[in-house]
Amino acid sequence: MSFHHALSSILQRHTLAAFIVSSGAALLTGCGGSSSSTVGGAETVSINVPFTAMAGDTEITCQEDIPSLGSHATTVRFADFRFYVHDIKLITDEGQEIAVVMDASEPGQNAQVALLDFRDTLGCSEGTAANPNYKNSVSATVSLSPELVIAKVRFTLGVPATLNHAPPSSAEEPLRDPGLASGMSWGWQNGYKFTGLDVEPVAGVSRPGNPSWSSLKWSAHLGNTGCTYDRQALEQGADQECPSNNRPTITLSLGGRQLGKDAAIKIDYAQLVSDSDLSTDEAYASGCMSKADDPECESIFIKFGLPWGSVEAAEQAVFSIIEQQL
């Protein structure tokens, strides 16, 4: 492995140079941000930030039962698997952050936010037609100097605060509802779901102590909660006050690999719910919808690397880098 590591890092620099040469549309940018002064300077290159959605070792698909998920090994069928990402950055081995510029002309994303959609059928469990909005990577460009070594990738889950409260019916995609954001709009909190990760346990969801309560779905929705508003301030252009930010920033080490070439970002649903019992829900919404005292939210939030109540944030466990030949 160490040989592979060494080889990869050597190859990486050359590969990057080759990339620059072969891209054909490389532009010589002003390179003001680069701290290293080199011959050649920075160039804008296209990159692809691919994602993979897994439930353990199984790739997530819509019309199949997936067993053994959660703390009680529940069999489920997926009902929704979408999430927003923004602020993607590449980080060099010296810690320098390089912002990635998302391509606004690509479907499912605009210059500020992208909506990843892993449902292979439209409506997921509800439909069999192919999902035209399936999206598992973010297309972007980045300004890189050839000698920079990219060590990590960083991104933030969710919709940026500046876009979260705009009217969905006239918002730019992928925030338009009805549109790509159908089912991702959180109207009653006047915002969006940052993650729409819903499963339908085959045996349903029950509530201990309340036999009349049942639900078909177990949801994991991150979003801004606790929002208050001040109408006068809103009219003067201020944003709503949402004390719970709930936008985890994920930083992943590439381990010498290159995104879009031999590395992808994996979201592992099995890891997310490993401490959650998908067949029961004690209180409030079925699953976790980011409500401040919902007991199911504790394990979800901790897995995402967010603090929960008095529990401090820990290292997130849901996202990782996997080797993938693309």
Added chain:
Amino acid sequence: MTATFLSSDYKLLAISLFFLPLLLGCPQQSSTTVDDQGASVSAFSWNLPANIPLPKEPADNPMSEEKFQLGRHLFYDPRLSMNGSISCSSCHHQDKAFSDGLSRPQGATGVQHPRNSQGLVNVAWMNTLTWGNPVLTSIEQQVTLPLFGDDPIEHGINESNFEQILMDLQADSHYAALFSAAFPEQEEPLFGEMAWDNIIKSLASFVRGLTSFGSAFDRGELSVAAQRGSRIFHSERLECFHCHGTYNFSNATIDRQTSFLEAQFHNTGLYNTDGSGAYPHPNTGRHEITGRAAHMGQFRAPSLRNIALTAPYNHDGSVATLRDVIANYAAGGRHTTSGTHAGDGRMNPYKDGFITSFSISAEETDDLVAFLESLTDHDFINNPRYADPWLMYSQGSTP
């Protein structure tokens, strides 16, 4: 000395001094200039009584008659739902001041809504929308919930069906003209990419244009019993006016003149399921949105206009009649002795400070109900302007 005094110099002085004050003519003209910054100007004919200020209109959706008419068509159109079975009017009937007479309605898939369908009376003057949500401050925001919400499903419009629903509307010949008239600045208001935004804006405009200020109370025609009831309503003993005051009988009222109004939500001691103030889920009121303990069970005080038509009452329709509502207030809350929601709401620690018990006789209750009934606006519920245009088409008349 005398000679000196009477000399002309002094005479002149004396005379001048005395007539000097009368020289104070031609002063600056006093004036008071008032600039209301267009607060009394609107493109829509509100037809309000003189003492009612105009409601706020959103800057990105100013009111117009054309938007109102388009919204009216959409309001009564069941094609705006997943299976063509639900229109806004399914849960908002004009003859009940746009409520539906049920404790809680059902949506397109039969799932019951957790809360009661409110009457649509003077919504344009409401500070916030729905029973207990402090962040919904415009009708445009609220309208997306019944249309696109999935928990519960009401109209059930989602990503699988919204394109077909729009095509169904596009196929109706009435809509092309209505959309063009309502959004003249757009090239393709019905077939372009702003179509859904236009639907939402025009539905909001229709709801905004539902105004009711023509009750017996407004005309000053109160019966003797209703006059007694009015005094009881405004008395310090009952304190109704604290939450149901202003010209709209709700303290959550704002208008063009209002610069600031805090969110108005109150816990009236209806439930206390755990002995510590809990309300049954999911109807915890403002707490459902903010998560703060002090907001448990807080709901918006609805307008009492046309209240006699919107039974059953309270956020979950669990109070059947006006007399029951008054009885709850007289007791200082509701004591539920049995069932899943048993608890003594009168002891709810989050209860609003104005909900203290009071004594009221049976005759006084009758008078108070008579007053509340005088707030019914028969012109509002019979006004053809607010009625179903599709029905009128089928009857051969023009709406």
Added chain:
Amino acid sequence: MAYVFAGLYAMKIRFIFLLLLSPSALAHYIPSLTQATTVDASLAVSWSSASQVGDYDFWQIPGTLMGGDAWPTRKGVDINEMNIGLSHRLDDNLFAVIKLGSHSAGTDSHGAVDLEHAYVGWVCCDEFGPWVVEAGKMSALFSPALGVHGAERLSSDTPLVLDVLFGRHFHDQGIRFWLHETGGFSVGAELWKGQAFPATDSEKGGAWDIFGRYQWQGQRLHLSAGAWLYSATAEARADHRYGGGHQHNPVAPPGQAAAPFPDIRYSGDTNIGGLHGAFSYQLNQRWQLGMEAEWMQAKLDGIVHKNTGIQAQLDGTHSGGWLQPFITRDKHTLAIRAELLSMKNTLTGPAAPVLAAESGLANPLEHDPQRLSLIWRWQWRDHLALRAQAVRDNSLVEREHYLLLGVVWQQRLWPHVAAARDHHH
């Protein structure tokens, strides 16, 4: 003399720099070392032939924001003012003053006996100055007419512009620094807590002022003139005559209507500048004539608001003044007082029309308040005077005529002096 006349004729009243001396001395009273303790008392009672406004109406001059103690004259007998004051010279540098008083007020026990003055003064380096620092509850010195007692004034009533801009009386807690009558000049500065209208006694409220005066005394001619600047900040200032926290619901007898007072508040600045002057000329032993006048202009910049959450921006310029020439023969004085006010207001905001109407700032008829009085005062005995005043009152849109007859008692009770003529407050 002719020169002065030319000036008087040539210029409009408000630009004339009048040099006048009023009968009541402008000198501030500091107890002397020899007469260390003094007790003064005064009482002014008057009878009016008519009320300025109806019993259940409010005296609200269109275009103004009134308050303080600016009560309207009511028909019948009224105790305008009662004062009893004690001052004591503690030592070479210190003195103290306490004064109790009461003023006529509207209904409902507004006219109780009040501690009007309670202050301590420090004097250096002469018997009476010139450096003086006073602190405590006291009257203001910037405008001499504002501090004058009802008993000392020629007229039975206060000048209109003082009623409107200062709420008739000025008693506040504060501190005053001044250079007292050096070569005829006095200059000073005062800092106030804000209890006096038009300020409020609140966190950001309060007031301050600066003033300067010049006095000249010749054989026959006395002159004085001065200028001042006053600045106040108010937060949610109410018209405490009828509104404010203690609002009552008036109940009229059957057949009459009693509307509740709209409790409109003002939050903002009030900056007032003024000029005053007086002169008197002793023609001979029996005759004296003179004139006094004051003119002031207030700039209001703030917000008018109500508890229902509506507000409007107010930009106002209120100006006014009075001119009072007089002639004295032996113990009789005849005077004419002409008063004029002019208010320009601009209210901006969606709620401006409603607030303009309810606050009294609306002035649809563009009325300029005016008042003209003919005054006769007869110093009948050493300490007792009678006065009669015929008033043509056009402060409100409807013109009223009424007669005021008054009796005034002023006396220095201690040390007992047979015929004291000069009284200072």
